[in-house]
Amino acid sequence: MKKFHSAKELAEIPIEELKNLLASSSKNYFRNIDQKSILVNQTAKYLFSIPNILAEQINFLIKEENFTDDVTPLTRTGNAYLRYYFIQDTQSMINYNSEYCEYYKHKFKETPRHSHKRALTLTARKLVRLVSTLLSKKQLYPSPEERKERKLKQKEMTDS
Secondary structure, eight states, X not given: OOSOSSHHHHHHSOHHHHXXXXXXXXXXOOSOHXXXXXXXXXXXXXXXXXXXXXXXXXXXXXXXXXXXXXXXXXXXXXXXXXXXXXXXXXXXXXXXXXXXXXXXXXXXXXXXXXXXXXXXXXXXXHHHHHHHHHHHHTOOOOOHXXXXXXXXXXXXXXXX
């Protein structure tokens, strides 16, 4: 963003140069720099163009925003015992529930640092939402067969 003022300028540089630029500016943060550089290049090619007058203002606003890192400190508010038990329950859900296992694996691959802890915490957040929904609707957790039936019914309703 500091070096290029438009997506058009970014799309015109060779992929090798973009790969080196991404590696150096991110301090080798990305796991697969080849895929990331191709993705950035393709995204820059297919973005709509912004007039130069607006581009300068937008770049200024973007530079002024508070940068947030994906490794921001975790706020530990609320009941510590409840948090602990949700993390423990999440580990069980990962071991015995394929949906939560896939979600955990997806989050694990996304996170470059502290992968296990971050993925486990994000999966626990999903579990909290599930428990909250089940309690508010006064329902039991459906079995995998019941969930498949519901998905089929929903699909049939949307198809018709």
